[in-house]
Amino acid sequence: MTEMRYEAPTTLDDAVALLADSKGSTTVLAGGTDVLVQIHMDLIEPDLIVDIKNIKELTAIKKEKGGYRFGAAVSGVELMDHEDFCQTWPGVMDGVKLIGSIQVKGRASVGGNVCNASPAADSVPALIAAGATATIVGPKGKREIPVEEIATGPGQTSLKDGELVVSFFLPNSPAGSGGAYQRFTPRTEMDIAVVGVGINLTLGDDGVCSAAKVALGAVAEKVLVVEEAAAALVGTQVDEAALDNLAAAASAACRPIDDKRGTKEYRIKVAGVLARRVALIALERAQGGQK
């Protein structure tokens, strides 16, 4: 029997070296709320586990010029306890707060949520709608990509061998911006999104929507950025007609599957319903001066 190897590097260089040099199957461990479950369910049998929680770049939350940066291994509860971050990014926090239970959020990280690459991950549509980018390091150095470019399909990412997500950057949004995320689940908590919708929008002084981004979760192989849905809002006062167009565009963009968590038909319909509800929350936040 071969033994599982566990490493907990303290620098990015060491982490990258471990990942790049690994011969067998390798798993990055942050909070472990997906990884440990997958190991227990025999879905993965890693030869090497690289625990990234001891690397300082991965565990910091800091305000930078032009935006907020937080480490990929920062736990949900650490974000929830960061008052300024929560006030600045209520839409992102809508998503983070829906991940698992309080106990799970005490461990689970946004980086893990993104890299687990579930189309139903709750933090992802919210991050994408907020225009978040991810900093990735690997054997060939550093690169910065939009969050929507990380997951490519269920359990699949664009990360190359030896690469890992270090942090997320949320660029400051203009005054009059607001964001929100909601999901539909049969249970009130401890559930996986049947549909998730993240929307950020910006209002001009005249109350007309000048920019919007709409991201849909759990309705395709990965989180979808729906340009048509955003376009339905831009140039409007987010009135009934605009919301109808948004809902129709959101439903039209869905390409879900029938599975144990919901039928195609149901997901398509509820995507529109949720898009409308989320847009109204984002609107209220934009009008209230929150982002």
Place this chain on the structure above:
Amino acid sequence: MGMKPSPFGTQIPYEEKDLKVVGTNPTARPDAVDKVTGKARYAADINVPGQLIGKVLRSPHAHARIKSIDTSAAEKLQGVKAVITCDDFPDMPVLHAAAGEMIVNFRDVTRTMMAREKALFDGHPVAAVAATSESIAKAALKLIKVDYEVLPHVIDVVEAMQPDAPLLNEEQFTKGVEPAPEKPSNIAARMTSKLGDIEEGFKNADLIVEREFNTKAAHQGYIEPHASLAIYTEGGNAEVWTSTQGHFLIRAQLAKVLEMDVSRVKVTPAELGGGFGGKNSIYLEPLAIVLSKNSGRPVKMVMTRDEVFRASGPTSGTNIIIKIGVTKDGRITAAQAILNYQSGCFPGSSLPLCTPTVFTRYDIENVLVIGNDVVCNRPKVAAYRAPGAPMIAFGVETVMDEIAEELKIDPIEIRLTNAAKEGTQTHFGPKLGPIGYIETLEAAKVHDHLKAPLEPNQGRGIATGFWATLGMETSATLNVNQDGTASFIYGTVDVAGGMRAAYSQIVAEELGIPFENVRAIQSDTSSLGFNFTTAGSRGTAAGSMAAVKASRDAITRMCEVAARIWEVEPDQVVWEDGHARPASANVGDFEPLSIAEIAMKAGFFGGTIAGHAEINVTGGGPGFGTHLIDVEVDRETGAVKVLRYTIIQDAGKAVFPEYVKAQFHGAAVQGIGMALNEEYIYDENGIMENPGFLDYRVPVASDVPYIDTQIVEVPNPNHPYGIRGVGEVPIIPPLAAISNAIYDAVGIRMRDHPMSPPKVLAALDEAAPAAAAE
């Protein structure tokens, strides 16, 4: 029901008296501290030196002939100490026995624990290994080669009943059909329950409503997975620690399938983390014993959640057709039910139990119930809290609601018009004794719940339930300790319903000593005579009868000791307030002797004091309940939120009222889960798709509202404290009550379970054009 009551049973008449302990809520719950501090020992917490870990290889097919099993590579893996298949167990003939509320057949029991000719469901055990570590055991499973011939499978009950359906057992001919069929069928048996003349009854009806209902299989959902530890010694004795509701039944089943003397098997029930009917059958226990026998080491086995879902429980999925005829004033003239029940891979659904419950809330002259017990490629069903009854109530109570609406009669009034009461003839045989059904309906009528305002898209539903209380074999010993405290050794497993507290209350009441001075201790199978399992709501009802009898037996012994001390005759001594006293002034001037004084001197004056009960309890009091539910329906997503919930139930006598309310709460929560989201989902290959709590959605705390409870007490005349069973009745009404509330909220009748958001939304969409057309 199901099992025939013994004509030699024990009943002790109800006597009304002032109570000091029974009916109170002692603050010191005997099991609470150990449970909340994590010190209570469940089966998976028990370890012994040198133990191996056992794991089970399970069929990945819903239906397959097992052509061969090659275990040689697994046996060679370092660390593997034993590998077993069906060849390590004797085949069993057809032989029926009671297991909890259900009947088992040992031919099928041995095939359920380890597949023989065929694998009959996804998750069916085909081999097991014991190794020095879990990872080695898992690696060994992968080395076992099973040659399967995959066969067509059938999952749905209606499909399984079709003449061209894939057959699970080519030798099975439907029982209960005349003339005997010549072709084999998945319908194992047809059962009928009749009263009066059904056709005449429907002729006399002014309104007849007939509806079809479908329900999916639901799991008991106990938090504790099955776990067992077994030691087989070279002396030929087996000792087992396991998670069970009935260690004596487990012992009996083990002795049978392993062809051992009952006396050579000792079973100790660990603290139980929920069973709800699902822990009355052997699963891991026989495998662990044989692995231990073959390896010479103790073997521990714990199921994963995936295994629990795929291979234990669940309750039947059903197809039910209910037809009720009424006069214009709402009087039922005839009622008919066709019950098609999945029994899983072998016959034996809960039909024999629930067939009698179909219409027993109502006084009806003409009744016909036909039940079909149907095998399909699913795990063999197990009892689940009022087995099979919630689905029937889903049908009957929603049809009653529809009739009430049609006739413009209040739903409580129509139930009162037809309510069963003392003297009502049941369709399963006996006439009912004193019962509290009407009392629960009358209490509902004046309950504040009915005054709560309802907003748009909110609705209110009512439904009622009935379940009988089992008696059966019950043994107990009461040891009076040297310091005057008492140890009550019970054999009816405390299924976490507060039974050990209730037993202590009864003993304290009988002996006249404080509650804190009594400790109720769970027996193993060696310390008491046979006890039937904790099932059929019998735990407190039957166990307390044994507690009364053992207490009174000990009191007789203590009076004898006092008589010897005082040098008088035993009949000159009486027991009052925890003391032996002279029966009258004529006996002599003696200071009363306390239980402690007697206990201290008992050794010299005749020997240690103990009281015994070895009885078959009969005369269980049927329980009735009425539920009121308010829901809100989200018309855009189909989500149903339960807003308000009230349970009114006759408990006969609530020994520990807080525990009784907890039974109401727990059952209602299970009922809400079953109603709204819980279901077994299979893919096209017959593989279960949601074997985990993420996708098998039991409710979480935020899904459940505050549940108000009201205990009605109409004493059971055959029990000294008037106790009725309480645990099962409250899971019966929720499906129907929620369905009725959804109708009240948004005008759709949900007859397909679960009433999950996609189904509710589809029903709303279907109704919308119709409503618009009107």
